[in-house]
Amino acid sequence: MKFKTIEKYTFVEDKHRQYLEELSEFVKQSEYLPKYHIYPKSGLMNDPNGLAYFNGEYNFFYQWFPFEPNHGMKHWGHLTSKDLLNWDDKGIALTPNMEYEKNGCYSGNAIEKDGLLYLFYTANYKTENGKIPKQAVAIMDKAGNIEKYINNPIIDGAPVDMTGEIRDPFVFRKDEKYYMLLGAKSKKEKGALLLYTSENLLKWDYIGEISLSIDTGYMLECPSFIEVDGKDVMILSPMGLEKEELKYQNQFSTLYLVGKLDIENMKFDLEYMDEVDSGFDFYASQAFYGKGNKPMMVSWFGCGEQDLPTDKEMWKHGLTMPHNLKLVENRLCNFVSEELNDLFNDKNEFNSNIIKTKSNYYHIQFNMCKEDENTWVRFGNEDDYWELNFDFDKNVIQLDRSNLKLKVDINNGLKRCTEGLNKEEYKVDIYVDNSFVEVFINEGIKSFAFRCFNLNNEEHNIHFSNENKGSINYYNK
Ligand code: FRU
Secondary structure, eight states: OOOOOOOTTOOOOGGGHHHHHHHHHHHTTOTTOOSSSOOOSSEEEEEEEEEEEETTEEEEEEEEEOSSSSSOSOEEEEEEESSSSSOEEEEEEEOOOSGGGTTOBOOOOEEEETTEEEEEEEEOOEETTEEOOEEEEEEEOTTOOEEEOTTOOSEESOOTTEEEEEEEEEEEEETTEEEEEEEEEETTSOEEEEEEEESSSSSOEEEEEOBOSSOOTTEEEEEEEEEETTEEEEEEEEEOOOOBTTBOOSSBOOEEEEEEEETTTTEEEEEEEEESOOSSSOEEEEEEEOGGGOEEEEEESSOSSOOOGGGGGTEEOOBOOOEEEEEETTEEEEEEOGGGGGGOOEEEEEEEEEEEESOSEEEEEEEEETTTTOOEEEEEETTEEEEEEEETTTTEEEEEOTTOSSOOOGGGOSEEEEEOOSOSEEEEEEEEETTEEEEEETTTTEEEEEEOOSOTTSOEEEEEEEEEEEEEEEOOO
């Protein structure tokens, strides 16, 4: 197929439809496509946006540049689902075709009011002297019609001590009021979390900066706020945290803070914090309330700038599966939502140290136990595999991509380590979806989301250091 050169800040118009359809046909031939993760029909997908259970169905929006697998003009794509298994593709929800958003409709969240879904987003607006931060809203009715608010932007400009880098509105309701969090970079080049308030979701007043008592790097992106098991949880994506042996190994990081948001004193009383996920390809999580108000989260299955083998196939990245959130001893667990179990209906028990599989689409479950001397498991063939290993003595869990033939994102390292839980035995759930893999330790108290490009269309081994038992449940569609 012959690809067109498209100027970076081009928004989609009718004249592009045919080309985009051809591109999506081309993408269908990719050998790396997942079957149960959300990925772009063409081009680049990044942050999940506007996640909501509205009018009896899940609405997921996402950052999307449809023309190329690069960070270009961002649109909001839109998908709906009643069950989190079958998705209807609604195409583009927000096209950046207004002057105030001339460089893209950036990330934001959604909240329901009076039977309407309010979609908040950053209207990206660049000038020669940097950005002018603008926040905007669009309103979706129950029939799915979306209209941008006529008086957009609803917030224009920056508080005095902030730079023009302010984005990713997250609106929530607390004590009968609406609040909006925004991620920012201060003039002192520190990540900052700003708070606004509103009575009607359209007129917003600035309150100030929330003090966080953690390192926020040089910029904070994609804040989320959610109540989980009676506690307040903030999820934040800071840029520029210093790498530590067991943390912050990716280009950018996503953290959770458990405690209490004290709006009166503009601070977060921190009880516990950690990185949300320890994998290579995870960022910009967004929390939301799912059906029955259950706390959930979806994250970008990617991070920063990465070259991937799918670039030449004209698509890049995707989203994690929907995760449920719960607290265990003040730690945030993110674990695949139970609805997703219905994807896998061909369960096979094993009791062996090598399992052969022809499929690259499955959920495998087992325990890793110190007493059994089971310290590693490898996925792939002898000269081309990724490995998860447990150092019970040092209390470290490691994911290792260094033995894969096709190595990606090498600049950010080939291994990821995280602190274990000082246990002698761990429960492990791994969801393999071709090039998308999600690993969960003890139901998500630790997790690793990452891409790997070795499994496609080939029989491969799952190889344990010692005999192990468990089950493998295939996705057969
Ligand atoms: C995070 C982010 C957001 C921004 C969006 C643009 O990945 O940089 O801060 O709104 O992506 O696509």
